[in-house]
Amino acid sequence: MKILVCITNVPDTTAKIAFTDNDTKLNKNGIQYIIGPYDDYALARGVEIKEQSGGTLTVLHVGGAEADPQIRKALAIGADDAIRVNAEPLDSYYAALQIAQVAKQNSYDLILMGRESIDYNSGVVHGLVGEMLGIPSYSPVMKLDLDGNQATITREIDGGNEILKVSLPLVLGCQEPIAEWKIPNMRGIMTARTKPLNVVEPVASEILTTPEKYTLPAPKGACRMIPASEAETLIRLLKTEAKVL
Template identity: 85%
Template sequence: MKILVCISNVPDTTAKITFTDNETKLNKNGVQFIIGPYDDYALARGVELKEQFGGSLTVLHVGEADADPQIRKALAIGADDAIRINAESLDSYYTAVQIAEVAKQNSYDLILMGRESIDYNSGVVHGLVGEMLDIPSYSPVMKLDIEGSEVTITREIDGGKEILKAPLPLVLGCQEPIAEWKIPNMRGIMTARTKPLNVVEPVSMEALTAPEKYALPAPKGACKMIPASEAETLIRLLQTEAKVL
């Protein structure tokens, strides 16, 4: 089985975010970056499938050289090789085009990625890639089993879960509990240093969108405690101050 796992390089969830260039770019100074948490689930399940069925697992990232440590971590977890498309990920469509171009050249049986990245949270890249490759895509996938060339997936839907069967190839956006995150061991870290990380140039194209301005959420206000006996006061404050009624 030939598996491609796409990973994002995102700020740690505990990082304090600021912006530069008139609030149009993320200030990366002092920010710790990690593999996207949902991509970590996709990677973990991909490693399990490779161990179960054999074949190869390639990690793909659209980004610049500062993501190489996260790519090496993915190699240490169990990927066989990696591809980094040497370009800033400008928007979801741009990223999807780059992924699809690599996929067209290599004919993967299964393309896994997180349901969304935790920086922009667009949640559309898997669908775009599937459309560009003319193969089905599903998300968010919580369970994935393969028998022969048929895949059984469980995905989350409004109000419950849906179980689907589909033939390979597929593009899937993953989330917990599809697999448990894997921590690279010392042997994996050492072997990752010698695994190939191929840097390729992007397909030339213009991004369809560009940020005009970023803004941080408003700071939380002070908490007001209203006695249970003063329901009228609570309702008035919800109407006049919180403005949620």
């Protein structure tokens, strides 16, 4: 079993976000980065499958050297080796093309990634990778079980869940509760230092989308407290001001 887990390098969920260059770029000063939370679920399930079924697990990231600490963390959690495509992932198509190129060269049985990154939230990379490789892709996957070359997956759909039986190879976009996040132990941290992290150059590709401007969400409005004895006032405000009734 050859498993590829794709990870993103994203701002911590508690980071204070600001923009620069006339609101066209993220201001990275003082930002703490983490492995994308959905990618953490994919990585955890990949490690479990490798431990149960044997084989190898490779971590792949498209980005610059600033992501190396997060890649090393993935190695400490249980990946055997890592590949970093030395390019800024400027849009989903570009990132998917780099992933597909690596996958074509190594013939992975299972490609796992988060359902989406938490910075751009496009949620389309897994589908693009599957199309480029000519293999099925599914997302968001909440449960994954393997029996030889057969996979049973549970994915979330409108109004419920869908259970599918499909054959490998597959590309899956993962979310909770497919696995519990794993924390690297000291032995894993020490061995991660000697595991290979291979840096490769990207394949040429045009950039199909370019962001024109970023904006922050509108600030939250002031909270108005209504005494429990004034239910009629609350109902009137919900109708006339909040307009939720």
